[in-house]
Amino acid sequence: MSAASPAEPAFVAKTKTGRFTDFVDARVGGSGILREFGRKVFPDHWSFMFGEVALYSFVILLLSGTFLTFFFDPSMAETHYDGSYVPLKGVEMSVAYSSSLDISFDIRGGLFMRQVHHWAALLFVASIAVHMLRVFFTGAFRKPREMNWVVGSVLLILAMAAGFTGYSLPDDLLSGNGLRIIDGVIKSIPVVGTYISFFLFGGEFPGTAIISRLYMLHILLVPALILLMIVLHLFMVVVHKHTQYPGPGRNDNNVVGYPLGPVYAAKAGGFFFIVFGVLALMAGFFTINPIWNYGPYDPSPVSAGTQPDWYIGFVDGALRLMPGTFGDWHVEQTWLGFVFTFNVLLPALVPAGILFTVMFMYPWIERWITKDDREHHVLDRPRNAPTRTAIGVAGFVWYCVMWAAAGSDLIATHFHVSLNDVTYWLRALFFVGPIIAFIVTKRVALALQRKDREIALHGRETGRIVRLPHGEFIEVHAPLDEYKRYKLVGFESPQVLPAVPNEHGVVTRKEKRRAFLSRWFFEDRVAPATPAELEAAHGHGHAAVEAPEEAKSLSH
Amino acid sequence: MKALSQKRRHPLAVIALLLMGLLITGGLYAVATTVNEAKASTTTYSTSDVEEGGKLFAANCATCHGMGASGSQDGPSLVGVGAAAVDFQVGTGRMPMQMNGPQALKKPAQFNDEQTRELAAYVASLGAGPAIPDESLLDGKGDAAKGGELFRTNCAMCHNAAAAGGALTRGKFAPALADVSGKHIYEAMVTGPQNMPVFSDSNITPEGKRDIVTFLKQIETTGSPGGADLGSLGPVAEGLFVWVAGLGVIIAFTIWLTSRTS
Numbered sequence: 001m002s003a004a005s006p007a008e009p010a011f012v013a014k015t016k017t018g019r020f021t022d023f024v025d026a027r028v029g030g031s032g033i034l035r036e037f038g039r040k041v042f043p044d045h046w047s048f049m050f051g052e053v054a055l056y057s058f059v060i061l062l063l064s065g066t067f068l069t070f071f072f073d074p075s076m077a078e079t080h081y082d083g084s085y086v087p088l089k090g091v092e093m094s095v096a097y098s099s100s101l102d103i104s105f106d107i108r109g110g111l112f113m114r115q116v117h118h119w120a121a122l123l124f125v126a127s128i129a130v131h132m133l134r135v136f137f138t139g140a141f142r143k144p145r146e147m148n149w150v151v152g153s154v155l156l157i158l159a160m161a162a163g164f165t166g167y168s169l170p171d172d173l174l175s176g177n178g179l180r181i182i183d184g185v186i187k188s189i190p191v192v193g194t195y196i197s198f199f200l201f202g203g204e205f206p207g208t209a210i211i212s213r214l215y216m217l218h219i220l221l222v223p224a225l226i227l228l229m230i231v232l233h234l235f236m237v238v239v240h241k242h243t244q245y246p247g248p249g250r251n252d253n254n255v256v257g258y259p260l261g262p263v264y265a266a267k268a269g270g271f272f273f274i275v276f277g278v279l280a281l282m283a284g285f286f287t288i289n290p291i292w293n294y295g296p297y298d299p300s301p302v303s304a305g306t307q308p309d310w311y312i313g314f315v316d317g318a319l320r321l322m323p324g325t326f327g328d329w330h331v332e333q334t335w336l337g338f339v340f341t342f343n344v345l346l347p348a349l350v351p352a353g354i355l356f357t358v359m360f361m362y363p364w365i366e367r368w369i370t371k372d373d374r375e376h377h378v379l380d381r382p383r384n385a386p387t388r389t390a391i392g393v394a395g396f397v398w399y400c401v402m403w404a405a406a407g408s409d410l411i412a413t414h415f416h417v418s419l420n421d422v423t424y425w426l427r428a429l430f431f432v433g434p435i436i437a438f439i440v441t442k443r444v445a446l447a448l449q450r451k452d453r454e455i456a457l458h459g460r461e462t463g464r465i466v467r468l469p470h471g472e473f474i475e476v477h478a479p480l481d482e483y484k485r486y487k488l489v490g491f492e493s494p495q496v497l498p499a500v501p502n503e504h505g506v507v508t509r510k511e512k513r514r515a516f517l518s519r520w521f522f523e524d525r526v527a528p529a530t531p532a533e534l535e536a537a538h539g540h541g542h543a544a545v546e547a548p549e550e551a552k553s554l555s556h
Numbered sequence: 557m558k559a560l561s562q563k564r565r566h567p568l569a570v571i572a573l574l575l576m577g578l579l580i581t582g583g584l585y586a587v588a589t590t591v592n593e594a595k596a597s598t599t600t601y602s603t604s605d606v607e608e609g610g611k612l613f614a615a616n617c618a619t620c621h622g623m624g625a626s627g628s629q630d631g632p633s634l635v636g637v638g639a640a641a642v643d644f645q646v647g648t649g650r651m652p653m654q655m656n657g658p659q660a661l662k663k664p665a666q667f668n669d670e671q672t673r674e675l676a677a678y679v680a681s682l683g684a685g686p687a688i689p690d691e692s693l694l695d696g697k698g699d700a701a702k703g704g705e706l707f708r709t710n711c712a713m714c715h716n717a718a719a720a721g722g723a724l725t726r727g728k729f730a731p732a733l734a735d736v737s738g739k740h741i742y743e744a745m746v747t748g749p750q751n752m753p754v755f756s757d758s759n760i761t762p763e764g765k766r767d768i769v770t771f772l773k774q775i776e777t778t779g780s781p782g783g784a785d786l787g788s789l790g791p792v793a794e795g796l797f798v799w800v801a802g803l804g805v806i807i808a809f810t811i812w813l814t815s816r817t818s
Contacts, residue, residue: 046810053806085781087700087774104781111782122798123806130803173708173717174790267813274809282802287782288794293718293775295708303712303790304722304730310795407792409723418658418727 038261043244047138050131052268054159056275057124058226061162064117065219071107073099074169074215076208085292093171093296096211100170100291115283121166122288123279125159125311132156136362136392138379140243142372146363148236153359155229158222160311165218167289167309171211174289176297177306180205181316188344206299243379248486252377307406315352317405321427322347351402358395369517370494383452384491386445387521390438397437401429442524449526455480456488456529457537479538489528496522601677609678612671616652625682637747638685639676644743646672648736650750658727659750686746693766694738696773703771706764710755718788719772724751734776738769 013019025031042048075095081088083098085105103110132152135141141149164182168175183205187193202209241255250256258264282288294303308316324331324343331343358365366388367373382389404411405426412419459477467473480488499515501507529537563569613625620631627633634641645651649663667675676688708717714730716722721732728751733741745765748754755765786793 044814046807046814049810049813053810087704087771087778089701091701091705115782119798119802122795123802126798126803127806173712271809271813274813275806278802278805278809282798283783285783286797287780287785289791290718290780290782290785290788292781293788295704295717298708301708301712303708303717304714305716305720305790305792307791309791310798313792313795410789410792412723412727413721413729416727418725419723420726 034261038259038265040238040241040260041255041257042242042260042264043255043257045245047134048242049271050127050134052271053127053275054124054131055230056272057120057127057279058230059272060120060276060279061117061124062223064113064120065223067113068103068110068117069219071099071103071110072096072169072215074212076171076206076211088292088295091296094211096169096171097291097296100172104292112283115286115288116279117166118288119282119286120279121163122309122311123275125156125163128152128156128159129311132359133392133396137382137389138243138245139376139385139388140379141363142376143367144240144375145236145243146367148233148240149363150360151229151233151236153356155226155233157356158226158229162218162222162226163309163311165214165222167312168214169211169218170289170291171297172291173294173297173301173303174291174306176206176299177302178308178312179210180299181308181319184344185319185348188341188348190338190340190345206297241377243377246378246381246487246490248483248490250378252375255377305409310403313406314355314399314402315348317402317408317426318347318351319344320408321402321405321423321430323427351398355395355399369514369521371497371514372494381487381491383445383448384493386442386449386524389445390442393441394434394438398430398434401426401433405430446524446526452488453526453529456485457533485534489534491528493525493527494522495525601673601680605674605677606681608671609674609676609681612667612675613678616666617675620653625679634679634682636683636685637679639680639688640686640743641747641749642676642679643672643688644740644747644749646675648740659729662731686743689739689742689746689762689765693762694742694769695766696738696770698763698767698770700767700771700774702764703767703769703774706760707768707771710760711768714752716788716790718785719775720788733772736772738773741769741772742766 011022013022073095077095078092079095079098081091081093081098081101083089083102083106085101088101100114103114105111135149135152164178168179183197183201186197186200189196197205200210200213201207202213242257244250244256247256295301307313322331322343331346333340333342380388382392405423408422408426409419411417411422459479462476462478464476465473466476497515497518499507499511502511613621614623617625617631617634620628621634622628622631625634642651645660646667647665649665650660652666653660654663665672679685680687707715707719711719714722714724715733716730719733722730724730730752742765744752745755745760745768746757760768780788786797
């Protein structure tokens with residue numbers, strides 16, 4: 001080095017710490033990485049932080065989960081409980097359940113850690129769900145982020161898998177009932193179902209192998225896959241840069257926000273401890289999965305109020321909604337001497353299948369309809385994409401109907417209504433709910449767009465009534481400042497793309513279908529106010545006081 | 557013995573043997589069944605109790621249950637239901653019923669202890685039935701672990717593993733068992749009120765019922781070791797809590813963290 005540039009002697013730090021730091025930096029290039037990442041700009045908005053919540057929940061899950069592995073024994077060998085919880089003393093149970101009870105009652109801090117772990121698991125999946133809703137409704141899945149949407153969807157499924165395998169580990173009555181339902185669903189798969197079930201459980205349910213197998217999946221395979229996916233996910237976030245909400249000076253070629261270092265890094269680091277603190281408080285004050293209430297698993301009893309954790313609830317709800325018979329026709333059929341249990345197979349696999357297929361495909365569906373191949377880094381406000389928002393809400397309502405069905409018994413007891421009626425209503429809503437949700441949401445979105453347009457053109461109502469010299473009363477409208485107006489007018493409003501012939505001059509059937517969907521998507525449209533309209537509305541700089549006729553009539 | 561052995565080839569010997577066999581089996585069966593059903597009242601009621609009870613019954617219950625408790629189209633006959641049934645239904649306020657519905661609801665008792673006792677005496681006098689359980693069965697000193705096992709096998713499918721209650725069909729429900737006295741729990745098991753099945757003494761022994769009462773009292777006094785129990789309703793309550801409270805607080809923090817910019 002010094003030979004190459006004799007004018008500038010090699011840098012020698014003055015202090016010992018400085019020399020040490022320089023030594024390390026010269027070998028790992030830390031300052032370069034820090035310089036690059038520290039200048040990475042992130043836009044600031046509260047709705048951008050749910051992914052962070054999920055990441056932090058996952059870190060907390062790793063920490064608390066490691067503690068739990070020190071004491072948990074995933075064995076299904078039989079033992080007699082000899083711990084300090086009196087109502088279970090001497091009861092025959094599996095070693096897995098016994099060690100879970102020991103973690104809860106005889107290991108210092110064990111119950112707290114168990115509860116931190118379980119609450120963090122619920123928050124993990126919940127924050128992923130909210131994060132995905134944010135991404136969907138703001139259109140952040142559009143080019144170039146389609147692949148990252150898929151990685152995120154895979155993460156959702158992995159999170160559910162991690163949750164379910166963990167839920168089953170304590171081998172209490174509740175988790176055993178959950179496994180039994182899964183076993184039933186697997187066995188309902190025609191032809192191969194029973195084989196899969198026997199391979200999974202190592203024989204007839206429940207067998208003696210399932211807990212240790214689930215344990216391996218829960219602590220090894222699934223977390224490793226989640227970690228891999230998180231790395232991919234964050235790598236793509238760095239490559240794509242973060243999206244931003246529309247605003248003055250923001251466009252698809254820039255990112256307006258704060259650099260990662262030092263402010264954003266400090267905020268994010270602090271936020272980790274906030275999430276940890278909230279989870280610790282929840283774990284300290286609110287019990288979760290009180291396994292000692294449920295007793296050891298035994299295939300004969302089933303407790304009332306047996307439900308899965310919330311993220312599996314929609315599948316359980318679909319199972320509850322499915323009727324076993326239509327009049328005299330039984331949904332379970334026997335063909336050629338084989339039983340086909342469609343009353344289990346259909347509700348367990350079809351709604352979840354539709355939901356996840358549409359979720360994975362959606363970026364491509366919309367891309368095909370809009371023929372939009374541009375990169376998008378500025379987000380849509382949900383109201384400015386009325387049909388997409390309506391589709392999202394319809395799907396959300398559909399999910400919520402099934403979700404509610406998982407708690408149908410609790411709805412019945414807490415609101416003093418008949419369980420049967422709850423089921424009938426939810427069955428109707430299963431079909432009608434999404435349609436109503438779609439129509440209402442689309443109308444609300446369009447109405448909000450009209451309101452935006454109105455405010456952009458004529459300003460905000462001040463509530464001040466002025467009497468003009470000739471006796472007329474008008475309400476004074478205050479014009480918006482430029483920044484606020486930009487948000488109301490600066491958005492894209494795609495129009496219907498009619499079918500176009502291909503290179504052979506033929507309009508293909510597929511293209512016709514696309515054109516039909518394009519019309520369905522964009523025919524109801526409120527165009528953003530154009531500069532000419534704004535100019536006309538604002539007249540001679542007197543804003544709304546001398547507003548044109550239209551504005552006056554609207555002010556009455 | 558000699559006389560007996562000489563007559564064993566007597567033509568009537570077979571008949572005599574058959575008769576003896578029948579008598580023994582029938583006798584044993586009669587003894588076995590009376591253990592459950594014809595258990596005579598352990599508490600003795602005076603004639604005046606029965607008389608007073610009769611008056612109360614005629615004034616408050618006969619509209620539906622009929623004169624002499626023989627039943628009508630509005631209410632079942634009470635002959636043979638026993639004192640335990642009366643003590644449970646009247647003692648928990650379920651009877652007299654406020655209105656017809658899917659199920660009689662628990663409410664503040666309309667009769668005091670003395671009147672309830674008189675009503676029980678009257679109904680018990682109409683026919684043998686389960687009596688009010690003895691104090692020794694309700695002392696809560698049984699085996700809680702055994703009671704827990706019995707509870708999970710026989711009761712939890714309706715009443716929930718933590719005795720928090722659960723839904724039945726068409727507006728009926730199994731109530732939560734917290735704050736229900738041991739006596740009423742025991743009486744419910746032997747009389748099977750409303751939609752509940754009867755757990756006879758051959759199904760769950762009196763000792764087993766005592767264990768169940770012990771278990772229920774034990775989990776009630778132990779409370780929730782892990783903090784507020786969210787109603788002991790299981791994952792639905794937990795999911796609701798994490799979405800509303802957990803995520804709600806987190807969102808409040810995210811808004812706070814980003815509020816000083818833009």
